[in-house]
Amino acid sequence: MQKRYLLQAPTLRQLELLLSLSEADSIASAGSKIGMTPSATSHALRALESALGTALVDRNAAKLELTHAGERILPHVRDAFAALNLVKTTANASAGLQGGVLGVGSFGPSSSLKLLPPLLAVFSQRYPGIEVRVTERSDPEIEQDIIERRVEIGFVTLPKSQFDTLALAVDELVAVIPAHFPLAIKDTIALSDLTALPLILTHAGSQELIVRMFERADLQPHFAHEMTQLLSILEFVARGQGVSVNASLALPEHYPGVVYRKLHPRTARQVGLACLNQERLSPAAAAFWQLARSTVRK
Template sequence: MLLALVSSDGIAGAGAKLGMSPSATSHALRALETALGTELVDRNAPGMALTYTGKQVLPHVRDVFASLQLAQATALAGAELRTGLLRLGSFGASATIRVLPPLLERFKARYPGVEVVVTEKPDEQTSQDLVERRLELAALTLPKRDFDTQTLAVDELVAVLPSRHPLARLETVPLKAMTSEPFILTRAGSQALVTRLFEKNGLRPQTSYELVQLMSILELVASGKGISILARLALPQYYEGVVLRPIVPGASRRIGLACLDESRLSPVARAFWQEARRYQASLKRSPA
């Protein structure tokens, strides 16, 4: 109101700018002066003039108004997703390297002003980050009954063998045949799935190594130190000295996007969630 008054020739003019009647404007001015405990307008001066205190207050009013405009512009930009920050969790290489990149590329093309930060931790820790609201969205192994989820990909376990190993000549590798060789067990995202596969079939591997780093496993396999079972999507397309073969019986896992409550996502997280749905729909429409 004060800014409208100083840029007008009187109460009526200021009211017109604000869409108020002269009477309502006068009452609003009185209420403002009462709240501040001092007069802001010199009513004895010709035209519209501020009192000494009014002149002292005016720069602060302008600062507040400018800050309010900036806040409104920032909020509007965020609502329209011209800017924003999305922290996205990932349980491991399968999601980080193979599943998320095409989705992130589509999202960045649609919302170039939104910054996306991907944080990779083990599946359990990433799930806990969702529960404790350090993240809104994360790529996790499914099922996750405590979360709203949507499937992004299906990953299968494969035998990881030295290229000159006798089992590498087979089109599919019997799981039982993998129990007579030194075995390298992953301690990363697919560990539980690999362990369950052996247990389900009443088998026990001859575990010689338990390793977290994928490259360490591949190097040991390539050098003939053992064989392994890993999730296909976590593996590079080619690694010298290593071949991949399907396992019989096999096992697979679903990789999905998860959140605590789909209906309560922030605008930027909701946009990513919806983009994931559009992406999956486009894959289903694509010819096989």
């Protein structure tokens, strides 16, 4: 009688690693994103490939690439985590809003400093039993976190056609100028005025918008510095090392030695909430969504 070999079922942890591999630049970094050591990552990947009976990562590729089998399996893995999220949602519905955890993604200072705090204050007061866990990452990473159900809702820049969205605020780009520079006396600064000065470019979420703004105006600024931290940019500007352009919602109300000025032509972006399907949110997420909606109406 011919023996039948049954494939071992993969674990959720192994499938989570496959999701992480789909957006990482190396196997080790994929494991690190979900809290696994390099050794544990290699072991989990080998175990997953053994369980599924096929290679999932192309070891001969110059960079991390999933095999054809890995790419075909990936959508089903996402579906599995979506189903798991529905299980959690159903359980939360049974418990109402008396307890549970709500994952919220935030893409940086514009949302974390200005939009989130007042919403969290009201939400925590109304639903003290709900623990809100905020994850701050870049805008593309928040999108991926929503898709992969790492967070249920997230603050993003709009539009985002692949999600259900709720516009919350308009975030205008402004010039950040040393208070002692001659330009500081103007109420509005022409974009062309900035091209003669060293410009400090942010690596944060508004970077692409800023670069496109200059391209549309057919201007070539002198990008003297590129920085990730907003406080570093503000301190460089305060010390006269250059000027910058930043999203207004990301900036503190005041910073010593620095002034903010409107730009001409005006450039702005919309900021809002996004989710996969607002009709299928957990009770906690639905309550947060409705709270955010009510603030827009005021």
